[in-house]
Amino acid sequence: MKKVVIVGTNHAGTAATNTILDNSNNHQVTVFDSNNNISFLGCGMALWIGNQIAGPEGLFYSNKETLESKGAKVYMETPVNKIDFNAKVVYGKNAHGEIIEEHYDDLILATGSLPIIPKIQGMELENVQKVKLYQHAEVVIEKLKNPEIRDVVVVGAGYIGVELAEAFERHGKNVTLIDIATTSLPAYYDAPFTQMMNENLSSHGIKLAFGETVQKLEGDGKVERVVTDKATHKADMVVMAIGFRPNTELGAEHLDQFRNGAYLVNKKQETSIPNVYAIGDCATVYDNSIDNTSYIALATNAVRSAIVAAHNVIGNDIDSAGVQGSNGIAIYDLKMVSTGITAERAKLLGLDVLYTDFEDLQKPEFITEENHKVKLRIVYDAKTRIILGAQMASQHDMSMGIHLFSLAIQEKVTIDKLALTDLFFLPHFNKPYNYVTMAAITAK
Numbered sequence: 259m260k261k262v263v264i265v266g267t268n269h270a271g272t273a274a275t276n277t278i279l280d281n282s283n284n285h286q287v288t289v290f291d292s293n294n295n296i297s298f299l300g301c302g303m304a305l306w307i308g309n310q311i312a313g314p315e316g317l318f319y320s321n322k323e324t325l326e327s328k329g330a331k332v333y334m335e336t337p338v339n340k341i342d343f344n345a346k347v348v349y350g351k352n353a354h355g356e357i358i359e360e361h362y363d364d365l366i367l368a369t370g371s372l373p374i375i376p377k378i379q380g381m382e383l384e385n386v387q388k389v390k391l392y393q394h395a396e397v398v399i400e401k402l403k404n405p406e407i408r409d410v411v412v413v414g415a416g417y418i419g420v421e422l423a424e425a426f427e428r429h430g431k432n433v434t435l436i437d438i439a440t441t442s443l444p445a446y447y448d449a450p451f452t453q454m455m456n457e458n459l460s461s462h463g464i465k466l467a468f469g470e471t472v473q474k475l476e477g478d479g480k481v482e483r484v485v486t487d488k489a490t491h492k493a494d495m496v497v498m499a500i501g502f503r504p505n506t507e508l509g510a511e512h513l514d515q516f517r518n519g520a521y522l523v524n525k526k527q528e529t530s531i532p533n534v535y536a537i538g539d540c541a542t543v544y545d546n547s548i549d550n551t552s553y554i555a556l557a558t559n560a561v562r563s564a565i566v567a568a569h570n571v572i573g574n575d576i577d578s579a580g581v582q583g584s585n586g587i588a589i590y591d592l593k594m595v596s597t598g599i600t601a602e603r604a605k606l607l608g609l610d611v612l613y614t615d616f617e618d619l620q621k622p623e624f625i626t627e628e629n630h631k632v633k634l635r636i637v638y639d640a641k642t643r644i645i646l647g648a649q650m651a652s653q654h655d656m657s658m659g660i661h662l663f664s665l666a667i668q669e670k671v672t673i674d675k676l677a678l679t680d681l682f683f684l685p686h687f688n689k690p691y692n693y694v695t696m697a698a699i700t701a702k
């Protein structure tokens with residue numbers, strides 16, 4: 259029986275545990291987690307705060323008992339504070355202060371990420387909130403019951419910030435959304451798309467304060483104001499959503515790291531030490547859209563990297579297909595999806611790209627019900643004409659469309675090949691000359 263120890267059992271650790279136990283009966287899995295709950299779907303936090311779901315019950319898909327029923331040994335509320343990579347021993351300390359020692363043949367690090375907390379004055383004031391764990395959501399929900407919490411300032415207009423701005427507005431609060439960048443969602447979309455999101459947010463009464471740098475938080479015990487380089491914003495609650503950093507202190511001295519501290523892994527998810535794997539938010543990914551190592555913290559990457567590592571641990575030699583950072587967001591009626599690289603990020607990286615834009619109704623004009631415009635941008639290499647990115651925006655759910663582009667980037671499909679790809683027509687679904695074909699056919 260080979261022994262596998264997994265440190266961290268949220269999305270990545272749970273997927274690794276399940277994959278090993280579902281596919282091998284000669285591996286014993288022991289998992290450690292510092293938290294008292296696992297598999298919390300962070301994305302549900304905004305739905306819960308925005309009263310779009312009744313409560314948090316459905317936001318978990320696993321727990322200690324489920325993993326134990328498969329044969330895993332699970333230590334909850336037991337942070338691992340030391341790993342001896344030579345003797346292959348993991349040391350954890352449980353809630354009673356007892357030291358737990360576990361030897362391993364294979365080690366999987368799934369310690370995830372931590373919210374980036376800015377070093378500014380006033381972070382210790384009451385009602386300044388982080389948003390990562392289930393416990394954070396519980397505290398925010400409880401505090402929102404206080405009618406004196408009227409003005410909420412969200413710092414960071416990335417995915418979490420934009421989703422939470424909508425949630426607090428739906429909850430009846432006055433919301434200000436601040437970002438150091440001059441727009442929302444700068445990492446995922448080009449200007450024509452972020453402009454749509456910005457208009458969508460402000461049309462629902464959310465005050466946008468972009469291009470502002472938070473300098474300090476002020477208040478007497480409780481936060482009262484957010485002071486930036488351009489303005490002072492009234493705040494009874496401040497939520498920090500300025501990104502995640504990989505949680506890699508445990509292996510920092512022993513494992514090779516990426517520039518942001520994530521554990522560098524190969525396509526088998528193996529770190530610089532053989533039989534030590536890293537998965538999810540604590541590890542790098544291979545980004546097919548830039549043909550290079552990158553860091554993209556997504557639950558989808560966490561699960562897929564876990565499956566790859568788990569199969570390699572049990573002896574099935576498989577490689578990661580790499581990722582393109584596919585993602586989606588739905589704010590009020592506006593749905594936006596993107597994959598790969600944006601034209602703006604390509605320019606920053608000095609990549610020579612072109613892009614083709616097309617906007618049209620989803621279905622023929624004679625369909626008057628449920629027929630919305632779709633905006634599409636495809637980014638491709640100016641020389642090879644290989645597709646490197648795509649962005650879509652509509653009131654329609656176009657998630658299947660972005661999956662097409664994710665595969666196209668992964669398989670290095672050119673824009674010219676896409677132009678002639680077999681895409682069906684039926685007026686209930688689309689137009690004979692649909693916007694994907696039209697964008698590709700009209701590409702420069």
Ligand SMILES: Cc1cc2nc3c(=O)[nH]c(=O)nc-3n(C[C@H](O)[C@H](O)[C@H](O)COP(=O)(O)OP(=O)(O)OC[C@H]3O[C@@H](n4cnc5c(N)ncnc54)[C@H](O)[C@@H]3O)c2cc1C
Binds near residue numbers: 371389540
């Ligand atoms: C509000 C919010 C919304 C999100 N929405 C989406 C979304 O819609 N789609 C999407 O793809 N992604 C989303 N994400 C990102 C997604 O949640 C993360 O990418 C995902 O959680 C990564 O999973 P992970 O298991 O790698 O890391 P984590 O979820 O960070 O889990 C790491 C685990 O390791 C444990 N741990 C850490 N250190 C130790 C230690 N030393 N000893 C023992 N245990 C330890 C922690 O307790 C934790 O349980 C969202 C995140 C947030 C916060």
Ligand SMILES: NC(=O)C1=CN([C@@H]2O[C@H](COP(=O)(O)OP(=O)(O)OC[C@H]3O[C@@H](n4cnc5c(N)ncnc54)[C@H](O)[C@@H]3O)[C@@H](O)[C@H]2O)C=CC1
Binds near residue numbers: 437499
């Ligand atoms: N729908 C989805 O797929 C979702 C994915 N996630 C993922 O979770 C992770 C964390 O999400 P976020 O925290 O939103 O990170 P993010 O990287 O998406 O956004 C962080 C935002 O904060 C801004 N920022 C950085 N420093 C700042 C500062 N000092 N002051 C003001 N603004 C600052 C950045 O410009 C950026 O817009 C990301 O990887 C994200 O992709 C989170 C929610 C939903």
